Each structure stands twice: as C-alpha cells, then as structure tokens.
Amino acid sequence: MRLKAIMLGTTMAAALMLAACSKEPKGQVVAVVNGDEVSMAELNAELAGVNIPDNIDRAMLRRQVLERIIDRKLLVQKAKEQGLDKTPEYVSQQRRLDENLLVSMLGQKVAQTVPAPDDRDVTQYVADNPTMFGQRQRLLLDQLQFEAPKDNKQLLNLRDAHSLDDIAAILQKMGLASRRGRGVIDTGRLDPQLMSRINQMPAGEPFVLPSNGSFVASVIVGRDQIATPNNVQRAVATEAVRRRALFNESKAQIERARQQADIKYQSGFEPKKQAEARKAMPVDKPEVPDDPIATGQPIGAAPGTVPPPPAAAADTAPPPSPAAPPAQ
Known part of the structure; x- marks a missing residue:
C-alpha cells in the first residue's frame, strides 16, 4: 500500500511537471518561464512604468522589457528554491509592501473624488505665497x-x-x-x-x-x-491647492477610521497622551496589563512605521529643498 502511494505521488508530480512544461506562449501569454506565464497585461504594466521617448523603437523596447521580466522571474524561482519565500523576513516585508500598495491605490481613488480647485482658491494661494x-x-x-x-x-x-x-x-x-x-x-x-x-x-x-x-x-x-509666467504660476498653484485638498481628505479618512476602529496597545506602546494618562491613574487602581514575560503570554511585536500618505495626498507646498552643497 505504501509503495502504491509513493508511486501515485510520483505520477502526480510527473503529471504536474509535464503540464507545466506543456504550456505554450499564445493568446494573452507572451512567454513561459519554467511553467510560469508572463501575460500581456503584465508586460503592459511593466511598460507603463517606463518613460518612452517618441523616437524609440517600441517593438524593440517591448522585447527588452520582456527579457527583464524573464530575468526577474528566474531569480524569483531561484529564491523560492532556496525557501526564501517562507522566511519570517519575507512574510513581514511582503505584508508591508501589500499594505503600502493598498494605501497608494486608496489615495488614487480618493484623488478621483476631489474636484478641481476653485479659481478663487488658486488666486488666494498665489497671493498667500509670494x-x-x-x-x-x-x-x-x-x-x-x-x-x-x-x-x-x-x-x-x-x-x-x-x-x-x-x-x-x-x-x-x-x-x-x-x-x-x-x-x-x-x-x-x-x-x-x-x-x-x-x-x-x-x-x-x-x-x-x-x-x-x-x-x-x-x-x-x-x-x-x-x-515666472502667469500661466505657470496658475498651473503650479492649481496643483498645490489640489494636493492640499487631497491631503486634507486623506487625513479626514484616517481620523474617521480611527474613531470607528478598536485599537488596543500593549503597555508602553500607546501614544504619549494615553501613556501620560495611564501614569496619572491612582496607584491602587492600575489598568496595566500583566507582564507578558511573567505570565507566559506572547509579546506583541513592536508597532511598525506608519505608511506615508499617498503621493497624491502630499502636503500643500513643495517639499523643502535643502540648500545646495557648497561648490568645491
């Protein structure tokens, strides 16, 4: 029975390998890398992040980008062979990347709901920032x-x-x-x-x-x-006012989410005001959790860095440009 099970498992593995090898690049699949498909949508998404000059051969560029995707998939496959995708470091970083991506996509969605700035607001912004x-x-x-x-x-x-x-x-x-x-x-x-x-x-x-x-x-x-030409001033001010509105809306969404959320902190990780309030509590009525080490409870992970607001919700003014380093 055991020999039969082993043979069955081997047969299934061979069938899966055969199926992977039998994949053909056709239709919306532009390449297959050891059974891993590269779709036309994936290639187009990669091209969308490339600044393409008007005089470049787009077919040649598409082939170059495809080769870059294939190289990346080969490296990914090598990393998976070594089990790197199962490590705690990978899981932690992958979760952070996923969260930041979702925050960015939310920012893009919020940007679509913010109307174009009023002409009076633009004029006032120019006057307020001479x-x-x-x-x-x-x-x-x-x-x-x-x-x-x-x-x-x-x-x-x-x-x-x-x-x-x-x-x-x-x-x-x-x-x-x-x-x-x-x-x-x-x-x-x-x-x-x-x-x-x-x-x-x-x-x-x-x-x-x-x-x-x-x-x-x-x-x-x-x-x-x-x-600075007037039309350039208006364009810059319009974008700045729009970014201010996006920032304010993003901030408002965070505040609303915090008001509705159930957030619990391990002692010592709460915001400063909560920590000060906890310290001011009567000594005979402490509301401090038990020491997790003494009680054998798992210790919560330190809070991660709060992701930045979406790029579309940046602050109103251009970021301060540091002074140029002294010339030699």
Whole structure:
C-alpha cells in the first residue's frame, strides 16, 4: 500500500511537471518561464512604468522589457528554491509592501473624488505665497557644510552664532569638520513659512538646513529675481491647492477610521497622551496589563512605521529643498 502511494505521488508530480512544461506562449501569454506565464497585461504594466521617448523603437523596447521580466522571474524561482519565500523576513516585508500598495491605490481613488480647485482658491494661494510666485528669487549663498553630530541636540550650540566664522569655531570645538563654499536656493522650492522666517532674519545672519544626511549653514550674499509666467504660476498653484485638498481628505479618512476602529496597545506602546494618562491613574487602581514575560503570554511585536500618505495626498507646498552643497 505504501509503495502504491509513493508511486501515485510520483505520477502526480510527473503529471504536474509535464503540464507545466506543456504550456505554450499564445493568446494573452507572451512567454513561459519554467511553467510560469508572463501575460500581456503584465508586460503592459511593466511598460507603463517606463518613460518612452517618441523616437524609440517600441517593438524593440517591448522585447527588452520582456527579457527583464524573464530575468526577474528566474531569480524569483531561484529564491523560492532556496525557501526564501517562507522566511519570517519575507512574510513581514511582503505584508508591508501589500499594505503600502493598498494605501497608494486608496489615495488614487480618493484623488478621483476631489474636484478641481476653485479659481478663487488658486488666486488666494498665489497671493498667500509670494516667495513661490511674484516674489520668487534665487538666493546666492555663502555656505558651510558639516556632517550631522551624533546627537542633533548639539545643534542648539549654534543658536548664538551670528556668522559662518562663529559656526566654524563652534563646530571645531564639537569636533566636526566643515567645508566652505557657495550655493544657490530657489525660494520657489522652499516651504513658504520657512522662507518667511529666513526673510525676517537680520542681514548676514546664518541659517542651517539639512542636506542629504548632513547640514549646511548659509548666509545670503545676493538675490536674483526669478520671473515666472502667469500661466505657470496658475498651473503650479492649481496643483498645490489640489494636493492640499487631497491631503486634507486623506487625513479626514484616517481620523474617521480611527474613531470607528478598536485599537488596543500593549503597555508602553500607546501614544504619549494615553501613556501620560495611564501614569496619572491612582496607584491602587492600575489598568496595566500583566507582564507578558511573567505570565507566559506572547509579546506583541513592536508597532511598525506608519505608511506615508499617498503621493497624491502630499502636503500643500513643495517639499523643502535643502540648500545646495557648497561648490568645491
């Protein structure tokens, strides 16, 4: 009986392998890789993410993209042969990717429900953000670039500096090397509120902005006006107002979902306000869960990083553009 079962299992496995090998690329299937089909829809989806110039041979590009898909499937098959798709790391990352994809798709769906901005809102946005439009400038900067300290609180030591020389001296005492140079900032790329604070500073006063993992201290040494055509201003402002509406709607959906959700935290992982309220409870009536280690209960995983809002629901202004690193 056991021999018969083994033979039956072998026969079924052989049949499955034969079926996989017998698959033919036809119809909506453009290729078969060790029995794994590549569909026309999959190829088109891959092409949709490629910036295709008008003068390129699309048939040749399609073949190149197909070969890239085949290479990827071969690597995936190799990874599965080694059991990598069964590891806890894969399962965790796959879940995070799935969640972020769903959040992105939800953002796209929300974007379809947000109406085009009202012309008055666009006009008001242009008026409220002059450094992005009518008063847009190119700031010429004298700069000092330095690496981030181990503790960013050390940057508070720079509050009393009133020149780049002062900053250089403080950095030297902190043991941080610095590099002098020149740079440029387009005020249209900066958060208007940040630019407003910079404009309120006394002439020659340095300001510090992050730049690709390091910091750049800058002093404005010149300003050039940037003329922006009215139609370009309107287009940029329209998109900014629309993104603000998308952001607000996304935020509102999160708030509504939180109000309706049943969310429970392990002690020590709750939001700060809840933690402070818990600490303020009477000592004789603690509402603290039992120690999971002492009771043998499973310990909950640390909360993951909250996924960012969908790209369509980004904040209103362009992201602050860090100061350009000093030129050599």
